[in-house]
Amino acid sequence: MSSIKIPKPEEMIRINYKPPETPWMDTPVDFRPGTWSYSGAAKNLVYLGMPNPRAWQPYEEDWKLPENWKEIILEGMRERLDKYRSFRLFMDICVRCGACADKCHFYIGGGDPKNMPVLRAELLRSVYRRYFTESGKRFGRLAGARELTVDVLKEWFYYFYQCTECRRCSVYCPYGIDQAEITIMGRELLNLVGCNINWVIEPVANCFRTGNHLGIQPGGIKDMLEFLAEDIEERTGVRVDVPINKKGADVLFVVPSGDYFADPGTYTCMGYMMLFHEIGLNYTFSTYASEGGNFGLFTSHEMVKRLNHKLYAEAKRLGVKWILGGECGHMWRVIHEYMDTMNGPADFLAEPVSPITGTLFENARSTKMVHIAEFTADLIKNGKLKLDPARNDHLRITFHDSCNPARAMGLLEEPRYVIKHAARYFYEMPEDTIREKTLCCGGGAGLGNDENIEMRMRGGMPRAMAVKHVREKHDVNRIACMCAIDRSTLSSLMDYWVPGVTVMGVHELLANALVMKGERERSTDLRGEPLKERTNDEAL
Ligand code: SF4
Ligand code: SF4
Numbered sequence: 001m002s003s004i005k006i007p008k009p010e011e012m013i014r015i016n017y018k019p020p021e022t023p024w025m026d027t028p029v030d031f032r033p034g035t036w037s038y039s040g041a042a043k044n045l046v047y048l049g050m051p052n053p054r055a056w057q058p059y060e061e062d063w064k065l066p067e068n069w070k071e072i073i074l075e076g077m078r079e080r081l082d083k084y085r086s087f088r089l090f091m092d093i094c095v096r097c098g099a100c101a102d103k104c105h106f107y108i109g110g111g112d113p114k115n116m117p118v119l120r121a122e123l124l125r126s127v128y129r130r131y132f133t134e135s136g137k138r139f140g141r142l143a144g145a146r147e148l149t150v151d152v153l154k155e156w157f158y159y160f161y162q163c164t165e166c167r168r169c170s171v172y173c174p175y176g177i178d179q180a181e182i183t184i185m186g187r188e189l190l191n192l193v194g195c196n197i198n199w200v201i202e203p204v205a206n207c208f209r210t211g212n213h214l215g216i217q218p219g220g221i222k223d224m225l226e227f228l229a230e231d232i233e234e235r236t237g238v239r240v241d242v243p244i245n246k247k248g249a250d251v252l253f254v255v256p257s258g259d260y261f262a263d264p265g266t267y268t269c270m271g272y273m274m275l276f277h278e279i280g281l282n283y284t285f286s287t288y289a290s291e292g293g294n295f296g297l298f299t300s301h302e303m304v305k306r307l308n309h310k311l312y313a314e315a316k317r318l319g320v321k322w323i324l325g326g327e328c329g330h331m332w333r334v335i336h337e338y339m340d341t342m343n344g345p346a347d348f349l350a351e352p353v354s355p356i357t358g359t360l361f362e363n364a365r366s367t368k369m370v371h372i373a374e375f376t377a378d379l380i381k382n383g384k385l386k387l388d389p390a391r392n393d394h395l396r397i398t399f400h401d402s403c404n405p406a407r408a409m410g411l412l413e414e415p416r417y418v419i420k421h422a423a424r425y426f427y428e429m430p431e432d433t434i435r436e437k438t439l440c441c442g443g444g445a446g447l448g449n450d451e452n453i454e455m456r457m458r459g460g461m462p463r464a465m466a467v468k469h470v471r472e473k474h475d476v477n478r479i480a481c482m483c484a485i486d487r488s489t490l491s492s493l494m495d496y497w498v499p500g501v502t503v504m505g506v507h508e509l510l511a512n513a514l515v516m517k518g519e520r521e522r523s524t525d526l527r528g529e530p531l532k533e534r535t536n537d538e539a540l
Helices: 041-049 069-084 085-092 104-111 116-134 134-143 151-162 170-172 178-193 200-210 218-236 265-279 300-320 330-344 372-381 403-408 413-424 453-474 484-497 507-511
Strands: 251-254 322-325 369-371 397-400 477-481 502-505
Touching: 041 200, 069 085, 069 116, 069 178, 085 116, 085 178, 104 453, 116 134, 151 178, 170 178, 170 403, 200 300, 218 265, 251 300, 251 403, 265 372, 265 397, 265 477, 265 484, 265 502, 265 507, 300 322, 300 330, 322 330, 322 372, 330 369, 330 403, 369 372, 372 413, 372 507, 397 413, 397 484, 413 507, 453 484, 477 507, 484 502, 502 507
Parallel strands: 251 322, 322 369, 397 477, 477 502
Antiparallel strands: none
16 A cells, blocks of 8 residues: 555544535645645656646646746637537536435545535636626636636646545436536646646557557566466466467457556456467457557547557457457446447447357357357356355445446346356345445546555445445355456455455455366465355265
């Protein structure tokens, strides 16, 4: 965890919901340690050809903005209001009903009114009114309008980088206002004058240079996957193939790089490899499309498009039939919500049909990209896997619906179906914290860095409290999820709020239970932790 000192949980939980004495427009931002992220490093901006590369930090007085920064922002806003109908609509239609006000995890965990989604949007709307509406131009503050100043820009930076674009608030909005879209616009405008965070810009620059967020070179990817294959052999006695950049494979398999490079994602990656070996899937990893995640989503629409294109260019180059995607979160939002209009439809690929079961994945007809949870649930439904759920008896599991698979693609039943076939002790968290209403981990959208640690712990607190509930009620010791960011951020969140609960991917759980042909009797799970002893009645 970060070296920045943060309050202990018993202090953090005493949240002050009392709003400041001053009106919101007159309350300046306080960049206190632990609540903001470092600025984008100049070298990364230069690499990406982005404006105003320089050395600066958010807590400094002088942000070294270009002289005409105000014109740049207002012109950028005008362009986007013309281009994106949704943006103009979201600027106009909020009736301030307040239904979203207490739905954001950052407001729940921090008590800052500017983290109420309605007020977060007002930060941008107030400027929109001042420069783009008649009432705002004439009546100014009376009409909820305000001048664009450096302080307003700082406020945008602070609060648009305290929104994980999770879209929980949108579920409750009667008008369907999508706060994530507003945050994306806010960040996009900030980017025009070089105000961005390094935890987003560095992964994007790495992705352009090496194909993945972590900047791993092809040799490193190959070594890591082979290392995981050795681990699988050690645990199971089965040697799995590591197909890389294989032309003519049926399926290109794309994962977030966290899955093959960081624990506990590596166990999920071992799970994929074991599954594909067992069913004899003709697939390939790619060292070019070596990242399913798309941090462009946290930067600008243009960046999303450029990074998304890479996956399809590689599918074309390798001549695969279609793409299978691993347990990533925002990758799926890009694929399901933007891909078709940005780079699609992917007509050059074949219809996504499982070569094992013959199932056509209708929902992926246009994108030609299938989620691994759908693929595996279909295998189970068609009796293609031999599973021994008792091998997971040492785990008492709950499931965290990752924001994007849940809200951006409605993937609610498939992971539960897989979990229930792979394990016997599964407990849901309370209804208003799961499925479409799931609570964010607090570290998505590029906010999972160490310097922002207090906001992460505050933002993740509502999710952690729901885990605590099932820990106390059912002795839950493991939280499963389908997102690489979650696997990383939930780990520190659990250590802070609910010690004793660890994090795993769904395919790690599946692989623990997967009975492979030719395997030796397993005494440990994929992590090397001993399995629970069985009674005679429970022998497989
Ligand atoms: S973090 Fe999520 S709930 Fe909060 S404002 Fe952003 S999209 Fe809405
Ligand atoms: S729920 Fe929708 S309409 Fe109501 S205040 Fe929030 S954003 Fe505005």
